[in-house]
Amino acid sequence: MTEADLILTLLLIAGFALLGALITLGNARQARAIRDLEEAWRDWAEADLRLKRERERRELRPPADPDGYLNRIARALAGREAARWERIPEGFRGDGMLLSPLPPEAVSERFPGVRIRALRVDASAFEDPWVAETLSLLLEGEPRPQRWRLYILEPRRMRGALARVWS
Template structure:
């Protein structure tokens, strides 16, 4: 092996090292650019979704038959319906049921216990909470509504009553 072969080998090794460093640098730059692009895309999508939700919220209207709408919510969550619903300060009350945005602590003293949270995923209507707020206060607000059941003093809950009776 001559000196020329040694120099040529070192030049090749240095060239491959330089090529590897340039490729690595390019990959880092490209990854940084992709992260910035992804962040910009995510920000745009969130803003677009907020605009669309606000547009939908402004065009929201109360259902034509409020009694049927409230019964559909109660039926899908508890399997029960109320003969007549009344609008109260707490929300909507009917036949031992209370549909309200109040937290459980505020309702427990009135003889109710929380039965279910009203979640939009359980209904065809994607704006259940806003629709209930519109029906109650006249303004569609995103609130967390809950369905409460009146507690009967001295009685076992239904599943235990079947076992112990």
């Protein structure tokens, strides 16, 4: 092996090392650019989604048939309907059911002597993603509550000798 072959071998090794370093730096720069693009795209998508949600919220109108809408919620959650719903300060009441934004403790205080079973109204359970906002529009309340529950109101059963007398 001559001196020229040794220099040529060293130049080739140095060239391949330089090429590998340049490719590595280029890949790192490209990965950073892709991450920046992904972050910019995600920010844009979130802002766009917020704008669309706000536009949809502003265009939201109460349903033309409030009883039918409330019955659809009651049917989906409890499997039953009310003949008629009436608006009360606590929310909407109909045939042993109460649809209200109040927590269970407040409902049990306002309706003593009644056994209460609470079912959470969740937008994912309905075809209407704006169920909480629609119920708030029906209630015409401000501020608009985001959590609603369907309460099944059942009379407490009497026990003992008194129950035998009344049955």
